[in-house]
Amino acid sequence: MTQSNSPSYLNELRWNEDGLVPAIAKDWKTGKVLMMAWMSAESLRCTVEEGRAVYWSRSRQALWRKGESSGNTQQLKELRLDCDGDTLLLEVEQLGGMACHTGREHCFYRQLTDGEWQTIESVLKDPKEIYGTGS
Amino acid sequence: MTQSNSPSYLNELRWNEDGLVPAIAKDWKTGKVLMMAWMSAESLRCTVEEGRAVYWSRSRQALWRKGESSGNTQQLKELRLDCDGDTLLLEVEQLGGMACHTGREHCFYRQLTDGEWQTIESVLKDPKEIYGTGS
Numbered sequence A, B: 001m002t003q004s005n006s007p008s009y010l011n012e013l014r015w016n017e018d019g020l021v022p023a024i025a026k027d028w029k030t031g032k033v034l035m036m037a038w039m040s041a042e043s044l045r046c047t048v049e050e051g052r053a054v055y056w057s058r059s060r061q062a063l064w065r066k067g068e069s070s071g072n073t074q075q076l077k078e079l080r081l082d083c084d085g086d087t088l089l090l091e092v093e094q095l096g097g098m099a100c101h102t103g104r105e106h107c108f109y110r111q112l113t114d115g116e117w118q119t120i121e122s123v124l125k126d127p128k129e130i131y132g133t134g135s
Helices: A008-012 A041-050 A127-131 B008-012 B041-050 B127-131
Strands: A020-027 A033-040 A054-057 A062-065 A074-081 A088-094 A110-113 A116-119 B020-027 B033-040 B054-057 B062-065 B074-081 B088-094 B110-113 B116-119
Touching (some): A008 B116, A033 A041, A033 B020, A041 A054, A116 B008, B033 B054, B041 B074
Parallel strands (some): A020 A088
Antiparallel strands (some): A110 A116, B110 B116
């Protein structure tokens, strides 16, 4: 990774062996933790410069501009770094009110109850509608 | 990892190559994201059985009962799993009001402002007092 033209704030992060750090997105209005994804130095720089969450997709090995398919972008309100510099916290405005690809408000909709992960939050919109893969 | 006597809820997690998943701790009263750490299957089982956050320390390669030195344990109020089963969210009661080893309420006390990570939250208690390493 070249640091020549990169902003200095990138240097304070402790990237893992894949050059990534976990990034937690929190809804700045509801206070809910929406999701956790990963950021590379490039995706963090894009996040800051574009003012919206840009993650690194480990499955696609590419920049992932959250909401690029669904329109449900995450507008950046505040960005925080933790004490040891290896985790980011984003306060975001979640457009469309849905962060999860299942059509739910957030990804943490399963709760451990009586020894089982029970789904306790409803789908707000059919994913087929969100991603336009329906008829 | 033997699954013979392990609770079935452990099987729904997608552990990484080191057998770990990220675990986000959130304060159930203030709504603040306190910290992010890692859990192994064993630490998750201990968390559930003991009703308090038990992480896996990657540096020590050992179970890390949060607060075992400081007394600032995290009492488990709710446990959630995300859509793809690779991240946990804990709602906790943070005893002592401090989750961070720096003596702050939480670990995310640095905010990106004007291109720099600026510390915007104060130390509540000197770490020397918390960990008893002072005179």
